[in-house]
Amino acid sequence: MIVEFGHFALCVALIAAIVQSVIPLWGAQRGNTAAMRVADTAAQIQFLGVAIAFGVLTHAFVTSDFSVLTTALNSHSGKPMLYKITGVWANHEGSMLLWVLMLALFGVLISVFGRIIPVAMRATVLAVQAMIGVGFYAFILLTSNPFERLPMPPMDGQGMNPLLQDPGVAFHPPLLYLGYVGFSTAFSFAVAALITGRVDPAWARWMRPWVLLAWSGLTAGIALGSWWAYYELGWGGFWFWDPVENASFMPWLIGTALLHSAIVVEKRNALLKWTILLAILTFSLSLIGTFLVRSGILTSVHAFATDPERGVFILLLLAIAIGGALSLFAWRAPAMEDGGVFAIWSRETGLLVNNLLLSAGCGIVFVGTMYPLVLEVVTGDKISVGAPYFNQAFLPVFGAVMLGAGIGPFLSWKRARKHDVFRRVAMTTVLSAALTGLLAVVLRLLDPAGLFGAFVALWLAIATCQDLLHRSGFPGVPLGILLRRMVGLPRSAWGMYLGHLGLAIAAAGVVAVSVWKVEVIQSVEPGVPMPVGAYEFTLQGVSETLGPNYEALTATIIVTQDGAPVTTLHPERRWYPIEQKPSTEAGIVTLWHGDLYGVLGDPDGQGGWVTRYYYNPGVPWMWLGALLITFAALVSLTDRRLRIGAPSGKRNRPAPPAVQPAE
Structure with missing residues (x-):
């Protein structure tokens, strides 16, 4: 009952x-x-x-x-x-x-x-x-x-x-849905604005906390899903540009643009139509992601539905929701006027360029994801668009996004002083280039693409720290006053700084593991050491173990460096008798600079085992950066102005010199 x-x-x-x-x-x-x-x-x-x-x-x-x-x-x-x-x-x-x-x-x-x-x-x-x-x-x-x-x-x-x-599945879908579905609030605010005709700074302030909450959930969900794939699937990677992965990444990109565009509406009453369009597109991409996973057109561990009738139903919902909202936008938007005007050299322009780059990146991912599906429907031909396309087309655009994220805070609202901006950009560039060169010499890093990626990550980190110091009065005030001003900055400003710093740290990790990863695949007998970069992995043996609802073969792998023991890995090959299916559990030990990663394969029939050994530099930085980005959004959410739409009493007092308006 x-x-x-x-x-x-x-x-x-x-x-x-x-x-x-x-x-x-x-x-x-x-x-x-x-x-x-x-x-x-x-x-x-x-x-x-x-x-x-x-x-x-x-x-x-x-x-x-x-x-x-x-x-x-x-x-x-x-x-x-x-x-x-x-x-x-x-x-x-x-x-x-x-x-x-x-x-x-x-x-x-x-x-x-x-x-x-x-x-x-x-x-x-x-x-x-x-x-x-x-x-x-x-x-x-x-x-x-x-x-x-x-x-x-x-x-x-x-x-x-x-x-x-796996424990990761306990949190990955709820967090992902917190973002996916949470962006419905942006969609609802956008459609409500079109219906009522009210789009102003107050409207942006009402909408922004819900977008922040959804965006933080989607960020955490994507990161957790990537982490799950990294340690559970046993292939040594964290992102495969799979259509289901892209389905969550696209609304994240446009949602990021929406967050920044809403700031312009809130601060300068500008980019009103653009912000409404981004709000509609963000949730529309969430609906498209739902369609991809639930329609049966994709086969993936993430995709549950296999019934085409369900896909037709969702497609109809997509047509009604997206088509209706865009039609309403086409009808009502021309009557709306942007209130604020701004110069080419201004923070408004910087945020607009940021929006355009993020939208272009999303467009690249969208084409690479949807083109094979559309082609198969139209012609019956099956093709795959893999990592080479996405890496070559998307990464340069996102690199420009990161450079822009560093420049944006240097710009003032309405009109910026070009001389001051050029001076600060030049200082950041010199420091970043010097640190990149130092890393190349000390660590003997020669790959040009990797060094450029490291430069971009350092550039964003240094620019973020430089703007925080500049905003707090450095170098013209004593240390005590400097620290008090830092603490007194609005929480939305701290959210910006922590978010940009988290992006720089995560990007550094992605560059490091993508360019300097060491992978060794071989069949080895117990006791035979295998060099993996600066380490040696030695398979000691394989034993049978029993889990709560599975049977497993567990390997013991000793990792040494210059003859000294570093750690021990215990990868597993599991067999689930109820489901009659196997799974792989990688053995991973995390160091501050990277992961030591081992996977146990099948026996070779001659007393040895097929194994995959990896040294994955920078991986811990990816997870730390993602955690910091998520935390940054939550810090911004605690800003009183976003919670009740008004500053606190102490914010009404005159601001100390050298403190710029909050983002």
Whole structure:
């Protein structure tokens, strides 16, 4: 009976979404405050309904209720409890339920914490949010019912893909959906602005916290997924330019542009139309990513759906949402006027160039992702667009983005002094070139592409630190005052500095592992050392071990440097008898400068084992940089101006000299 209650709760959520999408919008058009306030109540009822439905499905997985088809196909009574819970969203039906749960969560958060938003705007935003929900509730109930019963329940379930039985999967999809679905708020604010005709600095301030929250979740989700692929798949890499990876990367790129464009609206009341268009495109790319994963046109460990009918349904939702929003934009945008004017040499121009470069990078990824799919539909030919295309086309553009991210803070709002900008750029360039040359000499690094990448990463880091010091009054004030001014900077400014610094650190790690990685693949007998860069890996032996729901062959690999022991690796080859599938667990030890990485392959039949050994320099910096970027967004979220739309009391006091306006 509890399963039917979950199904009923999901239907209640659909009804609440329909009410929320109609009555508040009608009230906003008629000026009826009572009707507009229905949006808040309906959003809360909708969230309660979908939360109950999600809780019921979780209960079915935890208690191994195999009368539910989704549970029988994706769980097993012998699984550890953690993977019973993660199994809820490690399948198509459960993941779509998580999708609408996130959508309803953002709606209820806006209804509760968005009280500073005028009731008409809030009602319109929540109505648009509910319209999206109606489409996806209908999709779940008509094509992907997670509560479908089995007339003859099996004694046990079929289990879950071994690759998904990992702690990383417990957090990767929820964080990814926090970003994917969270960008629906930007879409809703954009459509609401087009409906009401109100686009101004206050509108940007209302929207920006929700974009920040979604962007931070997507950043963490992408990084966690990359980390999972790095240690779980055992191929020594972290990014494959897979279409499913690109599906999450594209909205991240445009979402980054949206964040910066919203700053221009908030500070200078400029780029209004461009910001609205970016808000629409960001969520549109999230919907396209949902289509790629759920339509059955892709085969991937990330892609759950294989039913083309579901793809047609999602394609129809895409056409209605994206086509409707862009049509509304084409109709209403020409009547809007940008308020602020600015010179060519200004921070507004710098942020606009940043936007254009990020959009161009997204376009490159979009073409490389979609072209093979479109070609196959049109001609039947199957081709693949691999890493060479993306690396050659995308990386130079993103390198320019990083250089621009360093220059942007040097520019003043409205009009910048070219002489001051050139002086600071020249100083940063000289310091970066000198440090790059020093690294090349000391570490004997000769690869030109790698050195240029290191230069760009150093350039952004030095530019960020230089602007922080300059903004705090260096070198014209004593150290104590300098530190007090740093501490007193707005949190949104600290978010910018930490984010740019995190990007520089992550980029340095990507460059290091991409250019200077050492990989050795061979068949070795126990006791035979193999050189891997400055290290030696020696396979000591392979033993049988038993896990909670798998059997494993575990290798012991001793790593030494100049004869001195460094660490021991224990890679595994696992066999899951329930699923009848193998998986690989890499042995990884992280040092400050890189990872020592070992993978155990098959026996060679002559007493040896096929092994893959790696030294991956810079990998820890990638994860540190991603963590710092995510943390930076959360720091910005704590800025009082973003939470309630007004500065604190101490911000009203005159600012000390040399402190520039916050980004």
